[in-house]
Amino acid sequence: MSPIAVMLTPEHPEGIEVDPTQPQLLLTDQAATRGDGVFETLLYRHGRLREAEAHLRRLDGSAEALGLVIPPQTRWETAIRLGLGAFLAQTGDDAEATVKLVASRGPEDGPGSFWVFVSPVKRTAATAHGPENGLRVLLLDRGYDSGAADRAPWLLAGAKTLSYAVNMAAQRWAKTHDADDAIFITSDGRVLEGPTSSVLLARRGPDGTVTLLTPELETGILAGTTQAAAFDVAREAGWELGYGPLTPAHLMEADAVWLVSSVRLAAAVTMIDGQPVAADPELHQILVSGLDAQL
Numbered sequence: 001m002s003p004i005a006v007m008l009t010p011e012h013p014e015g016i017e018v019d020p021t022q023p024q025l026l027l028t029d030q031a032a033t034r035g036d037g038v039f040e041t042l043l044y045r046h047g048r049l050r051e052a053e054a055h056l057r058r059l060d061g062s063a064e065a066l067g068l069v070i071p072p073q074t075r076w077e078t079a080i081r082l083g084l085g086a087f088l089a090q091t092g093d094d095a096e097a098t099v100k101l102v103a104s105r106g107p108e109d110g111p112g113s114f115w116v117f118v119s120p121v122k123r124t125a126a127t128a129h130g131p132e133n134g135l136r137v138l139l140l141d142r143g144y145d146s147g148a149a150d151r152a153p154w155l156l157a158g159a160k161t162l163s164y165a166v167n168m169a170a171q172r173w174a175k176t177h178d179a180d181d182a183i184f185i186t187s188d189g190r191v192l193e194g195p196t197s198s199v200l201l202a203r204r205g206p207d208g209t210v211t212l213l214t215p216e217l218e219t220g221i222l223a224g225t226t227q228a229a230a231f232d233v234a235r236e237a238g239w240e241l242g243y244g245p246l247t248p249a250h251l252m253e254a255d256a257v258w259l260v261s262s263v264r265l266a267a268a269v270t271m272i273d274g275q276p277v278a279a280d281p282e283l284h285q286i287l288v289s290g291l292d293a294q295l
């Protein structure tokens with residue numbers, strides 16, 4: 001299964017398939033020199049692209065935050081169809097694929113660079129981390145307080161930019177310190193998100209109610225498409241829903257904690273900063289099978 005690349009160019013605004021093993025960008029492209037651009041990662045699974053509309057809307061929102069003019073959604077859709085068609089021609093329709101959309105500011109004096117990259121999914125998404133083999137996570141200080149997003153819009157909090165060096169460094173830090181992943185917290189102690197995921201927690205009430213919570217968007221976290229999809233599953237299951245502020249204590253006292261994102265879907269967290277946290281196989285099953293079944 002070779003990855004497929006499609007570029008949207010002025011000559012081919014609907015996209016043209018290019019060879020991903022050959023150079024396609026200039027050295028001066030600001031995606032390469034400054035991480036100046038935006039991206040989305042989608043999952044193709046069970047014959048459909050999950051949450052396509054929400055991802056394209058978020059791509060538009062991120063581009064707007066950066067003052068970046070990108071192709072309209074219909075062109076992205078055409079380019080995605082082209083890329084997925086070529087990928088599935090090799091694999092068959094029931095394959096899984098990661099579909100990455102990238103929009104760069106392009107070279108200094110040139111037009112932007114835009115492409116779609118379709119590649120195999122690296123790990124089994126939904127079943128990789130259940131309660132029996134959950135993630136060990138470290139809480140890492142994001143280095144700003146919960147008012148920073150409001151105070152400093154140039155931080156581009158909430159936009160999915162190509163500048164992910166900090167996020168990757170946080171994951172490396174976790175991996176070299178006996179953990180699998182990280183959860184960022186603000187300097188004033190609010191739970192934010194993972195470097196590549198949203199955080200969910202569930203609480204069981206004495207009367208049998210289940211409440212699913214996620215941190216509030218106002219702290220500048222990314223509005224997760226999987227978090228929104230998980231809320232749909234929870235609503236369907238009759239759970240209550242809520243938004244933060246959440247603190248590390250809320251995570252430690254929860255009945256279940258997950259990291260959720262487009263490709264992994266829902267991964268259970270079972271250890272935070274070396275302390276075990278509760279996992280709930282029944283709630284995990286409802287969440288994972290609900291996400292899996294969504295049309």
Ligand code: PLP
Nearest residue numbers: 196197198222224225226261262
């Ligand atoms: N937060 C960050 C920082 C992310 O990078 C991601 C996904 O990569 C998410 C949250 C989860 O977003 P989604 O569920 O739309 O994939």
